[in-house]
Amino acid sequence: MNTFITKARDGDQKAFGRLVEHFQNRILSVVYGIVGTRHDAEDIAQDTFIKAYQSIGGLKTEAAFYSWLVRIAINTSLSYKKSDHESQMVPLDAIEEPVYQGEPPDAYMEKQAGVERLNVLLAELSPEHRAVLVLREIEELSYEDIAAVLGIPLGTVKSRINHAREKLRLAVKEKGVR
């Protein structure tokens, strides 16, 4: 992967394309964890990769590529949430639907309702709390790495993670999401 990063730094678009293919799932998960809709997450992931391509020349080492990319994704997502987009209506086709895996219709409906309820619960968390949650639970970054990525103190990271997890646990327990 380092070869592609080096080539991309030299302006090789094909090499950058390989990086996009390799990292798009992970970046999409991180962004989705913050913005909460697949439709917006794809747009922001696209912006993230374009910003990355524009500024990849400033990347110091190949080893830092992914954490640098995640930082761009997080900043782009948080800026998006702070902008007016939040108040816009979500198009009908952007509402999440779980993957159909051949279960009986009742079970599928229940799963769909569960996804909707979980989205509502997650929307109650602030974007900053969602950012630390996704970095810890999905990216499995250490507290120190999360503090470095977000540029916040270690104590703030711990309190945000535990607050987010506890709020989610209580909400799931209270509303019975399965």
Add this chain to the structure above:
Amino acid sequence: MMNCHECSSLLYDYRDNDLDIEVRCRVENHLSTCVDCQIEWKEIQETMALYHTHITAGTPDKDLCARIMAELANNRVGITVSIPLAVLGGLLLALLAIGLVFLLPLLYPVFRVLVQLAIYLLPLPAIILKAFPVMQFASLSLLIVALVTVAWATRRATLY
């Protein structure tokens, strides 16, 4: 012996493997005997598993990569000034050049007076700084702060 309140406050650290071995053993001992804490521990695990499944369930649009590459190839990337802006800038520069040709004879005497004034005023800062040594410190500090700020801002702008 650990109580429920203490155990509950440590469950997330226990899950993160962020406890030293002694505290970890005490949490495990408490969990093995306390039904309420076992329930809370199970809820934590289930909630986080649900969250993980929910966030990672989707797959990106198969065209996402193609869209990004098309955007890059579109030559939009890297160009920071649009064509209309460039044309407008060119027109303004041309107007400025024409204006200068006509205005220069009028502006020349004014410039001359200004230059003479500047020559007379140039030693003024040195005289002031010599008379008030504390100002040397202040101006030097200001200069350092300005340089550090510019360096930090440039580095930050490069990173993002």
